[in-house]
Amino acid sequence: MTYSKKSPMITATVSVLKGLRRPPKILASTLAQQCLLCAKPGSKAVLCNACADDLPRLTSVAAGLCPRCAEPTPHSELCAACQTSPPAFDAVSALFSYVYPVDRLVLALKYGGRLSLATWFGERLALLLSAQGRAEQIDCVAPLPLHALRLKERGFNQSAEISRTLASRLNKPLRLDLCVRTRHTTPQTGLTHDRRLANVRGAFAYAGEVDGLRVLLVDDVITTGASVHACAQALLQGGAAGVSVALAARSAQYSRL
Numbered sequence: 430m431t432y433s434k435k436s437p438m439i440t441a442t443v444s445v446l447k448g449l450r451r452p453p454k455i456l457a458s459t460l461a462q463q464c465l466l467c468a469k470p471g472s473k474a475v476l477c478n479a480c481a482d483d484l485p486r487l488t489s490v491a492a493g494l495c496p497r498c499a500e501p502t503p504h505s506e507l508c509a510a511c512q513t514s515p516p517a518f519d520a521v522s523a524l525f526s527y528v529y530p531v532d533r534l535v536l537a538l539k540y541g542g543r544l545s546l547a548t549w550f551g552e553r554l555a556l557l558l559s560a561q562g563r564a565e566q567i568d569c570v571a572p573l574p575l576h577a578l579r580l581k582e583r584g585f586n587q588s589a590e591i592s593r594t595l596a597s598r599l600n601k602p603l604r605l606d607l608c609v610r611t612r613h614t615t616p617q618t619g620l621t622h623d624r625r626l627a628n629v630r631g632a633f634a635y636a637g638e639v640d641g642l643r644v645l646l647v648d649d650v651i652t653t654g655a656s657v658h659a660c661a662q663a664l665l666q667g668g669a670a671g672v673s674v675a676l677a678a679r680s681a682q683y684s685r686l
């Protein structure tokens with residue numbers, strides 16, 4: 430199955446849902462009867478099996494992935510950026526490449542309030558982490574925090590919603606108290622990697638008891654990794670034994686130089 434960029438269902442869904450903090454119950458129950466991407470009726474899942482199988486898995490769009498940051502590399506070797514300037518996190522597990530139609534799904538979750546997508550991503554991340562043998566290497570699951578102002582404005586933290594399902598499926602504690610965003614930063618979109626790093630430097634702080642913990646930090650999507658790097662740094666400063674990252678989607682190619 431192929432998707433048209435003008436898929437009427439997703440265009441209509443995103444435009445209807447954009448701006449809604451949470452979809453009205455009647456709308457949510459109606460949409461739950463059909464696939465979010467192709468509008469096929471009768472599916473209880475947010476996506477039908479055919480659309481789910483067609484999504485661009487990160488592993489299928491690259492020959493290999495850097496074991497540390499999941500940047501595509503020819504033979505799964507450490508990428509050049511991780512060799513010269515290693516990130517604060519140890520490993521990245523990511524489901525999808527951040528291209529169409531995954532970008533629309535992330536939009537529908539983040540700005541359309543389609544929280545069923547967070548459950549869907551969380552379930553699949555649990556399977557991925559188990560398959561990679563990383564599930565046993567973590568002690569707890571923590572979302573990348575939103576600033577209190579952003580949380581109030583949006584009404585939910587999409588990363589926390591993904592974390593909720595992921596922690597439950599992995600049978601690990603969900604820790605919403607481990608780290609906080611102390612600074613309300615400007616959006617990262619359009620900034621160079623250096624500017625992004627500067628933008629989020631000191632924007633996170635550990636807040637809960639983190640000493641000795643191996644933390645799985647969860648975010649919906651990253652494009653350069655600057656925010657998860659800054660948050661992982663804060664957790665390590667608090668005494669975390671290590672930080673790994675789980676993502677619904679990641680840019681398949683980015684420059685951190």
Ligand SMILES: [Zn+2]
Pocket residue numbers: 464465466467468469476477478479480481
């Ligand atoms: Zn479908």
Ligand SMILES: [Zn+2]
Pocket residue numbers: 495496497498499500507508509510511
């Ligand atoms: Zn790397």
